[in-house]
Amino acid sequence: MTDQKPWFLSKTIWASLCTVILAAASFAGIPTGGLEGGALADGILQILTALSGLVALWGRVTASRVIG
Incomplete structure (x- = not known):
């Protein structure tokens, strides 16, 4: 991992x-x-x-460049 990329191209950051x-x-x-019902909305948010x-974890594991 020697190549650098801008922070806004990082899957992990987003x-x-x-x-x-x-x-x-x-x-x-x-x-x-x-949306009907608070429980449904809470469930969706969770x-x-x-x-x-x-996705953040996947982004970190598959990263090939450092954030510069």
């Missing part, structure tokens, strides 16, 4: 940012519009948060 945003939205109780965390 997935980590999505994880933080989704977790903050869940914590803040952001309204979910037309699934998306878990998926973005997995």
